[in-house]
Amino acid sequence: MKKVILIKYGELTTKKGNRNFFINTLKKNIESKLLGYEITIENDYYRMFINAKEEDIHNIIEILKNIYGIYEIVVAYMINNKNINVILDSSLEVIKQNDFKTFKVVTNRSDKSFEIHSMDLSQMVGGHILKNIKNINVDVHNPDVILNIEIRKDNVYLSTSGIKGLGGYPVGTLGKALLMLSGGIDSPVAGYLTLKRGVKLDYIYFESRPHTSIEARNKVIELAKKLEKYSFKGKLYIVNFTKIQETIYKNLDETYLITIMRRMMYKIAHSKAKSIKALALVNGESIGQVASQTLSSMLAVNEVTNFPVLRPLCSFDKQEIIEISKKIDTYETSILPYEDCCTVFVPKHPIINPSLKTIYEEESKIDFDHLIIEALETIEEIDLSKENKHNEEYL
Amino acid sequence: MIYLDYSATTPVDDRVLDSYIKVTKDFPGNANSIHSLGTKSKELLINATNQIAEIFNCHPKELIFTSGASESNSSAIKGVAFKYASKGKHIITSKLEHKSVLETMGYLSSIGFEVDFVNILENGQIDLKHLENLIREDTILLSICAVNSEVGFKQPLKTIRQVINKKNPNVIFHSDLTQALGKTNFYLSDLDLASFSAHKIYAPKGIGLLYKRKDLNIDTLIYGTTENCPFRGGTPALPLIASFSKAIRLANDSLQTNIKKCEKHKNTLIKHLSKLNIKINSNELCVPQILNLSLLKIKSETFVHALERENIFISTTTACSSLEESVILNAISNGNKEISTTSIRISISHLTTSEEINEFIKKFEKVYSELLFK
Numbered sequence: 057m058k059k060v061i062l063i064k065y066g067e068l069t070t071k072k073g074n075r076n077f078f079i080n081t082l083k084k085n086i087e088s089k090l091l092g093y094e095i096t097i098e099n100d101y102y103r104m105f106i107n108a109k110e111e112d113i114h115n116i117i118e119i120l121k122n123i124y125g126i127y128e129i130v131v132a133y134m135i136n137n138k139n140i141n142v143i144l145d146s147s148l149e150v151i152k153q154n155d156f157k158t159f160k161v162v163t164n165r166s167d168k169s170f171e172i173h174s175m176d177l178s179q180m181v182g183g184h185i186l187k188n189i190k191n192i193n194v195d196v197h198n199p200d201v202i203l204n205i206e207i208r209k210d211n212v213y214l215s216t217s218g219i220k221g222l223g224g225y226p227v228g229t230l231g232k233a234l235l236m237l238s239g240g241i242d243s244p245v246a247g248y249l250t251l252k253r254g255v256k257l258d259y260i261y262f263e264s265r266p267h268t269s270i271e272a273r274n275k276v277i278e279l280a281k282k283l284e285k286y287s288f289k290g291k292l293y294i295v296n297f298t299k300i301q302e303t304i305y306k307n308l309d310e311t312y313l314i315t316i317m318r319r320m321m322y323k324i325a326h327s328k329a330k331s332i333k334a335l336a337l338v339n340g341e342s343i344g345q346v347a348s349q350t351l352s353s354m355l356a357v358n359e360v361t362n363f364p365v366l367r368p369l370c371s372f373d374k375q376e377i378i379e380i381s382k383k384i385d386t387y388e389t390s391i392l393p394y395e396d397c398c399t400v401f402v403p404k405h406p407i408i409n410p411s412l413k414t415i416y417e418e419e420s421k422i423d424f425d426h427l428i429i430e431a432l433e434t435i436e437e438i439d440l441s442k443e444n445k446h447n448e449e450y451l
Numbered sequence: 452m453i454y455l456d457y458s459a460t461t462p463v464d465d466r467v468l469d470s471y472i473k474v475t476k477d478f479p480g481n482a483n484s485i486h487s488l489g490t491k492s493k494e495l496l497i498n499a500t501n502q503i504a505e506i507f508n509c510h511p512k513e514l515i516f517t518s519g520a521s522e523s524n525s526s527a528i529k530g531v532a533f534k535y536a537s538k539g540k541h542i543i544t545s546k547l548e549h550k551s552v553l554e555t556m557g558y559l560s561s562i563g564f565e566v567d568f569v570n571i572l573e574n575g576q577i578d579l580k581h582l583e584n585l586i587r588e589d590t591i592l593l594s595i596c597a598v599n600s601e602v603g604f605k606q607p608l609k610t611i612r613q614v615i616n617k618k619n620p621n622v623i624f625h626s627d628l629t630q631a632l633g634k635t636n637f638y639l640s641d642l643d644l645a646s647f648s649a650h651k652i653y654a655p656k657g658i659g660l661l662y663k664r665k666d667l668n669i670d671t672l673i674y675g676t677t678e679n680c681p682f683r684g685g686t687p688a689l690p691l692i693a694s695f696s697k698a699i700r701l702a703n704d705s706l707q708t709n710i711k712k713c714e715k716h717k718n719t720l721i722k723h724l725s726k727l728n729i730k731i732n733s734n735e736l737c738v739p740q741i742l743n744l745s746l747l748k749i750k751s752e753t754f755v756h757a758l759e760r761e762n763i764f765i766s767t768t769t770a771c772s773s774l775e776e777s778v779i780l781n782a783i784s785n786g787n788k789e790i791s792t793t794s795i796r797i798s799i800s801h802l803t804t805s806e807e808i809n810e811f812i813k814k815f816e817k818v819y820s821e822l823l824f825k
Contacts (some may be wrong), residue, residue: 233746270490274497293738446498450470451700 057133057146059113059343060097062213063104063120064128066223073212074229075101076381078218082125082226094415096293102166103206105132122285124252125229126221132206132213138170138362143177143205144184150214151185151203158195159185164377165207167342181205186192225254227287232256233336233366236321237285237292239276241367242340244386245377247283249368250338257283257290258332259440260325262265270377272394278437284440292334292438295324300427301401302391308393315410316418317401318357324431326361336364342377343370347406356410453519453763454550455813457651458600458630458741458798464701467694470479471655473636476767482676498685499696501706503660506703509639510665516692518781519659520629521551523646524594526661527625528555529591530669531644532564535712541563545577546722546778547599547606548626557593570594571782575604575736578706579614586618586679593622595638599798601768601779602739603733605635612641623667629659633702633709633770643667654698658691679820699726709801713739716799716808723812727819730790740800745780746793749822755796757822766796 063086065079083097083104093116095108108116113131120129135146151159161182163174172180181203182194206213235247237259249315261276271410274295280292300320325337332436348357360367368375381387454462465469474495480488482496503513517523523743544556553710570578577595586593590758593615598605608626613621632638633652639645639765645662648657659792661681663669676684676821710733717739717791724744725731733742751767758765768777780791797811 117541269485270494271488273493447495447693450474450495451502451699 057135057149057214058107059075060132060134060213060220061106061108061113061116061120062130062132062215063106063126063221064103064130064218065104066125066127066221067225078125078226078229079104081091081229082123085125085226085228085288086120089123090116100166107136115385117391120221121219122222124222124224124254124286125225125226127223128218129217129221130204130218132204132215135212136210136215138207140172140180144181146187146216147203147205147434148183148185150216151201152189154201154216156192156200158199159198159201159203160194160196161185161203161205163168163205163207167207170207177207178203200386203401217305219286222286224252227251227254228256230254231279231335232258232333233338234325234332234334234339235259236325236339237261237280238340238388239272239279239394240340241374242342242345242377242383243392244283244336244340244384246284246340246366246368246379246392247374248380248384248386250366251283251286255336255338257287257338258334259283259290259292260328261292262295262299262321262324264301265269265296267298267301267400268395270394272396275392275394276388277440279386280385280438281440282389290440292440293328294436294438295321295431296434296436297321297324297388297431298432300424303422303427305401307422309409309414312406312410312414312418313401313403314406315353315356315415318348318353318411319360319415319419320424320428322360322365323428324355325362327428327437328433329363337361338366338368340369340377340411341367341372345374348410350408352409353407356412356415359412386435425432453805453811454635455763455797455799455807455811457767457800457802458796459766460656460728461653461800462802463655464698466701467654469699470697471586471690471694475506478504478689480523482679482689492687493679495693497690499689499693503685503697506699507639507662511638511663511666513662515661515663515684515812516680516695517659517661518657519646519650520549520646521625521659523648523659523661524551524625524627525555526672527646527663528552528559528592529672531623531625531669534668535591536564538586538589538621541590542566542586542592542594543569543582543590543622545569545592545596547575547577547601547604548594548596549600551628552596553593554640559747559748571779573780573783574734575599575602576780577606577611577784577785578606578789579610582611583614583618583789586615588619589739590619590622592625594808595625596629596630597782598628598634598738598741599779600630601629601777601794602742602743603737604779605631605736605738608637630741632699632736632741632809633706634740635710636706644669645685649695650697652698652702654695658688658695660695705801710739712801713799713803716803716805717742719796719805719808720799720812724815727816731796732790734782740798742797742799743780743794744797745790746795746819749793749819751793751795753824754793754818757818758814763814764784768794768796804819 093112098105133150161178163177165174198333201216204215233255235257237243259280303315425437478492482493483494500511561567570581572578597608623643626642626648629648632647643664647660649658673684722750730745753765777791777794780794
C-alpha cells in the first residue's frame with residue numbers, strides 16, 4: 057500500500073463545459089505552490105491524485121489547505137492489485153487505523169470491467185471487517201467511520217476521513233480584479249474572500265510620501281504577500297498620490313476632502329485595472345463603518361468608474377472581519393500603527409451625504425486629469441514573488 | 452602560525468568583513484531616524500534580523516542585539532530575577548557555565564537570591580534526577596549552557612525542558628548557546644531565553660544576541676529604549692548586525708560539512724595524543740570542535756607558553772578564566788587536582804588543515820617530552 061493524496065474538487069462539478077479548464081487551472085495552481093517537492097499529479101474528471109514522498113505528505117497537506125478549488129483532501133492508500141483478497145485485507149488494515157464503534161463501506165467503481173459490483177463489494181468488505189474486529193457494528197446512517205473504496209482503471213484507492221479544503225473556485229478561473237489595499241484590517245480580508253471565487257488579484261496601494269512612511273509601504277507589501285499564499289503571481293502597484301492629496305487639501309472644501317480623494321483613487325484604480333486587463337475593483341468597504349462608507353458616499357465615489365466594484369465585506373461587522381483577518385494571519389500586520397494616506401488628512405467633519413453638484417464644482421477648480429495621468433505614469437510595480445529577499449549583497 | 456584556539460575567538464571571514472565594510476560605507480543613517488537614510492538603514496536592520504529569525508526558526512521580534520554573550524547572559528538572568536523576584540527567589544544553574552553566568556549568579560546570591568548548582572555526572576552531562584529534585588515551587592530560572600566552552604560537553608536541552616515541564620512549568624529556561632552556534636544543532640522552541648556571540652562564528656567582536664520568547668516579559672538593564680531596540684535601546688550597530696547575520700547564514704549553510712571536518716581532525720588528535728601519558732577529558736558527548744585534555748605532570752600555563760614559542764596557540768581552560776583551576780574538571784574528576792590544574796583546550800575549526808594537525812602533533816610531542824624531562 058502506498059500513501060497518496062487524493063483531492064476532491066470544490067464547486068467544479070457544476071461547471072459542465074468549462075470543467076477541464078477549471079481542473080487544469082487547479083492542477084497548475086497546485087504545482088506552482090508545491091515547487092520544490094518531488095510530486096506527480098494525475099487527475100481525471102472527478103479526482104486528483106498527488107504522489108509524493110511519504111515524509112513530505114504532511115507539509116504538502118498544509119499547503120493544499122490554502123488552495124481554493126479543493127473541497128476535500130484525503131490521504132488514501134493505493135493498491136495496484138485488484139485481487140479481491142488483497143482488497144479485503146488492505147481495507148481491514150486501513151480501517152483499523154481509526155478508533156470507531158460503527159462504520160460503513162462505500163464503493164465507487166469507475167472501472168466497470170471490475171467484475172464485482174459496488175454494492176456487493178461493500179458488503180464483502182464490511183463482512184470481512186466485522187469478522188476481524190470485535191465489538192463493532194455497521195451503521196449506514198451515522199457511522200463513526202466511512203471506508204471509501206475506489207476501483208479505478210489502474211489502481212484501487214482506500215481511504216477513511218478527509219480534511220476539509222478551502223472550497224471555492226481555483227484562483228485564475230474567473231478573471232482578475234484589482235484590490236485596493238490600504239494597510240488596514242479590512243482590505244486583505246476582502247481580497248481573501250474575492251480569491252475564493254476564483255478571481256486572481258493584483259494589488260494597488262496609494263502612497264503619500266512624506267506624509268506616509270516607508271513602514272506603511274512595507275506593511276502593505278507584507279499584507280499583499282500574505283494574500284499571495286492563496287493566490288499566484290500577483291503584482292503590487294504603488295501609486296504616488298502625494299501631489300493629488302496635497303492639491304485637494306490646499307484648494308478644496310475640507311468637508312469634501314475624503315470624498316474627492318477617494319474619487320481620484322477610484323479613477324486611478326479604474327485606469328490601472330483597465331490597462332492590466334482586470335475586470336473589477338475590490339475594496340474592504342463595509343456599509344456605514346466610517347463616513348466615507350455610507351451608501352451615499354459610495355454612490356458619489358462609485359460614479360467615476362463603470363467597472364464593477366466588489367465589496368465582499370459590505371455586510372460584515374467589524375468583529376467578523378477581524379476574525380477572518382486573524383485566521384488568514386493578516387491581523388497582526390494590519391494593526392501596526394503607521395499612517396496611511398486615508399488617515400493623513402482627516403477633516404474634522406467629513407461629509408456624510410456628499411452631493412454630486414458640489415463635487416463637480418469643487419473638482420472643476422483643479423486640472424485633475426493632468427495629475428491623474430502623472431500619477432498613472434509614475435506607478436511603481438512590485439513583483440511580490442521577488443520581494444522576499446532584500447539587501448542580499450550585504451547579507 | 453598554527454591557531455587552535457577557535458573557541459576563544461575566530462578570525463573574521465573575508466565575506467563577513469566585506470559586509471561590515473560595505474554596510475559601514477553604504478548605510479550612514481541611524482536606523483532610528485525617520486528620514487530616508489534612516490529608513491534605508493532600518494530596512495537593512497529588518498532584513499538582517501529576518502534572515503537570522505528564519506534560520507533560527509523564531510520570530511524576528513524575539514531577537515535582541517547585544518554587545519556579546521556576556522551582556523546577553525547578564526541581561527537574561529538579571530532580567531528574570533528582577534522581574535519575578537516576587538514569585539520566587541530560587542535559581543538553578545551549573546558549574547559548566549561561563550563566568551558571565553556564574554558571577555551574575557554570585558551577585559544575585561549576595562542580594563538575597565538563592566542559587567543552587569545542579570550536579571554534573573562523570574560524563575559531563577547535568578544530573579537530571581538531581582535537577583528534578585532541585586526544582587521547587589519558588590524556582591524562577593534555570594540557566595544551563597548548551598555546549599560548555601571548556602571541555603565541549605553538550606547538554607540535552609529538550610530533555611531538560613521536559614524535566615522543567617514535569618516539575619514546575621513556570622520555571623524560565625535560559626541557555627547560553629555561545630559555543631553551540633555554528634558547532635551543533637539547537638532548537639529555540641525548547642528555550643525561553645538564549646545567548647549568542649558573533650565572534651565565535653567568524654564575525655567581528657562586539658556583537659551578540661539575546662533570544663527572548665515573544666510573550667516573556669523580563670526587566671531591561673538599559674533605559675531609554677527605541678522602537679527598533681525595544682528591549683536594549685541604543686543605536687542599532689548596523690555593520691555588526693549585518694555581518695553577524697551573514698556569519699550565521701554561512702555557518703548554517705556549512706554546518707554539517709564543518710562538523711565532519713572537525714571530527715576528522717579531532718580523531719587524528721586523539722589517536723596520536725592518547726599515546727602519551729595524558730588524560731583526554733572530552734568524550735563522545737562533546738562537540739567535535741573542542742578537545743580538552745589534562746597533561747597530568749605539566750602545568751597547563753607552562754605548556755601553553757611553551758607551545759607559543761613554537762608559534763602554536765591553544766588555551767588553558769577558557770580565555771575568560773585562564774589562570775584558575777578548572778571548576779568543571781574539578782567537579783567531574785571528584786576533585787583530582789592533577790586533572791583540574793593541568794588541562795588544556797585545543798579548539799579546531801573547519802579552517803584547520805591536516806598539515807596543521809600533523810605539525811601540531813609533532814610540536815606537541817616535542818614540547819611535552821621537553822617539559823616532562825625538566
